[in-house]
Amino acid sequence: MNATEQAPQARLLTPAELGLCVRLFREVRQWSQEQLAEISGLNVRTIQRVEQSQAASLDTRRALARAFDFEDVDVLNKPFTIPTEAELKAQKEKFDREHVTLTALPLTTGKQLAKLVELHMMDLSEPGFELSREADETFAELVDYFRDYRDCADAYTETTKFEVYDELQARIDALKTLGVSLRYAERKMQVKWGTDSDAKPMPVSVLYVVAFPLGKEPEQFATPKSGGIRL
Structure with a gap:
């Protein structure tokens, strides 16, 4: 058999193959079924049915393609080249x-967040799912506030810090009311300052503050090993 004959042929996915691909795409991204449901706009039961090899509608396949960032939203409705085991292994490797997996820890109080901010000179804070406009603005206000606090935390006395705790708590509570839960992670990194290629990297500790759907928080999340870090 020659190389051309051995190459996988493009064809429509069977329900079983679609279920396998969806599970693999999801697991490569370190997503739970709940996270995929939130990102795709589908309900969890639909995700479960697809992964259990049950038939999926045209709209369901389109929603999944969008969630996995395919440029063609109909890619799962067209002839598809099934990845070989070696190709899947290479994608996973x-x-x-390119990514590191971090433990997602609960972030529930303003005082807890303030103390974490004091310990880290950098942060990467972002929603882990599509937020409503109101929740997006509330999360942005929270991030702006604790970044401003980090810049001048030394100027606060232990007594005046309670005002900061209360302000942060109010925003955390507002997010919870809007169905948003916060998780945090810490990571040691090497950062090179300036444009000098000979500059020696400096060790820094980075704080991640990530928003997830309330009640659907993951135990871990994956993030690029190199990415935008906010000072």
């Missing part, structure tokens, strides 16, 4: 080389 590439993802692992």
Whole structure:
């Protein structure tokens, strides 16, 4: 058999193959079924049915394609080249080389967040799912506030810090009311300052503050090993 004959042929996915691909795409991204449901706009039961090899509608396949960032939203409704086991393994190894998996810990109080901010000179804070406009603005206000606090935390006395705790708590509570839960992670990194290629990287501790759907918080999340960090 020659190389051309051995190459996988493009064809429509069976329900079983679609279920397998969806599960693999999801697991490569370190997403739970709940996270995929939130990102795709589908309900969890639909995700479960697809992964259990049950038939999926045209709209369901389109929603999944959008969630996995396919440029063609109809890609799962067209002839599809099934990845070989070796290709899937290579994709997983590439993802692992480019990403680090962090433990997601509960972030529930303003005082807890303030203390974490004091310990880290950098942060990467972002929603882990599509927020409503109101929730997006509330999250942005929270991030702006604790970044401003980090810049001048030394100027606060232990007594005046309670005002900061209360302000942060109010925003955390507002997010919870809007169905948003916060998780945090900490990571040690090497950062090179300036444009000098000979500059020696400096060790820094980075704080991640990530918003997830309330009640659907993951135990871990994956993030690029190199990415935008906010001072």
